[in-house]
Amino acid sequence: MLEKAQLLSGKIKITAGPGKPEGFSQRHVGFYMNYSSFVFRTLRRPSFQRFLQWMLRRERIEAQMVGAVDVKVFPFRRKNGKGLAGNCDTARGKIRIYPKTMKFCREFTQKFGKSTLLVYAGSRARAALIHELLHLKYATDENRVRELAKEYFFAFTRIKPSKASEHFSIYTMVFKTKTDEPLQVFQKGINVQDSKFISI
Numbered sequence: 009m010l011e012k013a014q015l016l017s018g019k020i021k022i023t024a025g026p027g028k029p030e031g032f033s034q035r036h037v038g039f040y041m042n043y044s045s046f047v048f049r050t051l052r053r054p055s056f057q058r059f060l061q062w063m064l065r066r067e068r069i070e071a072q073m074v075g076a077v078d079v080k081v082f083p084f085r086r087k088n089g090k091g092l093a094g095n096c097d098t099a100r101g102k103i104r105i106y107p108k109t110m111k112f113c114r115e116f117t118q119k120f121g122k123s124t125l126l127v128y129a130g131s132r133a134r135a136a137l138i139h140e141l142l143h144l145k146y147a148t149d150e151n152r153v154r155e156l157a158k159e160y161f162f163a164f165t166r167i168k169p170s171k172a173s174e175h176f177s178i179y180t181m182v183f184k185t186k187t188d189e190p191l192q193v194f195q196k197g198i199n200v201q202d203s204k205f206i207s208i
């Protein structure tokens with residue numbers, strides 16, 4: 009079991025290619041390098057690796073199905089302008105995890121502070137990896153993947169000793185950012201559903 013856990017963590021690496029996006033300054037590059045190394049450390053943390061190991065076993069997803077987990081340095085922009093947290097090439101078992109933009113992070117930090125940004129960025133990356141690992145089994149069944157990813161993410165955050173309200177707001181933000189104003193969702197998330205959180 010331990011061996012398999014180490015296997016998965018050994019497949020995580022930071023990848024920058026295919027070249028830095030146009031118009032990015034050295035400052036951008038430095039920011040995204042720091043972001044990716046933070047995500048890399050977060051995903052490889054033993055507590056999270058043990059959790060993933062448990063999830064893979066429970067879902068009967070073989071560790072060999074995971075080809076590689078690439079923590080991408082630069083954000084992915086879809087044609088509709090929306091960002092992407094991750095994607096998965098199920099045939100090759102290749103998972104990619106993408107960062108939020110520097111612009112988003114700057115605005116977020118101004119509103120909520122650096123430590124909350126780190127909690128959010130770490131949670132977003134963990135949720136993305138859980139989601140993409142589930143795609144290895146459920147392929148194109150997006151609804152099933154989303155539903156299970158929420159359950160697993162919640163199961164992981166629950167076991168961490170921290171404030172329930174913070175958990176719930178981060179959880180809300182990671183999963184309910186379909187709206188144009190994720191920062192407002194985050195603000196609303198605080199205190200709104202504490203009782204619900206506790207009773208689940």
Ligand SMILES: [Zn+2]
Nearest residue numbers: 139143150153
């Ligand atoms: Zn998906």
